[in-house]
Amino acid sequence: MYTIVTSTSNSIPFTNLVLKKKKCNSSRSQTISPFSRIAARRSSLPPxxxxxxxxxxxxxRNFCGLLYQDLVEQKVIPFLDCKSMKPGEELNEAIETALxxxxxxxxIFSPNFCNSENSLHELASMMEYQKMVIPIFYDVNTSDLVLANDGSFPTKQLHRFGWALEMAKRRVGISFDSCKGDWSDLLKKVSNRVVEILKELEDEEKNSAAI
Structure with a gap:
């Protein structure tokens, strides 16, 4: 870029026009957004x-925390919102990525499960992604899993959630009575089944890669 600089002199009755080139700094400072750093950290984590x-x-505060810890001890990487996220992280983005x-x-189907839009959305997403889902009927029977058609959910979501519930009911699950059941036995059943499925999926990937 150029700018016009004027200079005057007593001996020269007219103004001299001088072209002077401005120095441009080609190395612009790059600022890294904190959102970029968070995204980079999240993307660097193992699935x-x-x-x-x-x-x-x-x-x-009871079963989920115990299950999370038991899976960690078996070298499995579980996602549980209160354990897997740090304060300040974007909640929806982290959950959608994990799903x-x-x-x-x-x-874990429990008495208040069908009242939660977030819980139902997570279930529906896993069914849409065709994940292997292990249903646990915690103090409920399959007949208790009914959506209230009282306007709590939009019509489109109501059909989606209902479909996901029906899909879950068709799968073999584990029933548990929190007052009479054996907690250690429940944890063992769930953890062992998770590890078994992960091993099966790993073997399938190896066999596919070998073909």
Missing amino acids: FDVFICHRGVDTK RDCKVGVT
Whole structure:
């Protein structure tokens, strides 16, 4: 770029026009957005093996926490919102990524499960992604899993959630009574089945790669 600089002199009755080239700094400072750093950190994490879908008010402080710890001890990477995320992280983005990338879903159906749009969305997403889902019927029977058609959910979502529930009911699940059941036995059953499925999926990937 150029700018016009004028210079005057007592001996010269006219103004001299001088062309002076401005120095341009070609090296522009690049600022890294904090959102880019968060996205980079999230993308660098290994995919979660298991997504734990639950209704927090029913099971977050008991079964879900115990299951999470048991899976970690078995070298499995589980996703549980209260354990797998840090304060300040974008909640929906992290959950959607975990739903898409997980290999197995564990869905804990509990008395208040069908009242939660978030829980139902997570279940529907796993069914749409065709994940292997292990249903756990925690203090409920399959007949208790009914959506209230009272306007709580949009019509489109109501059909989607209903479809996901019916798909889950068709799968072999594990029933548990929190008052009479054996907690250690439940944890063992669920963890062992998760590990078994992961091993089967790993073998399938190896066989496909060898072909």
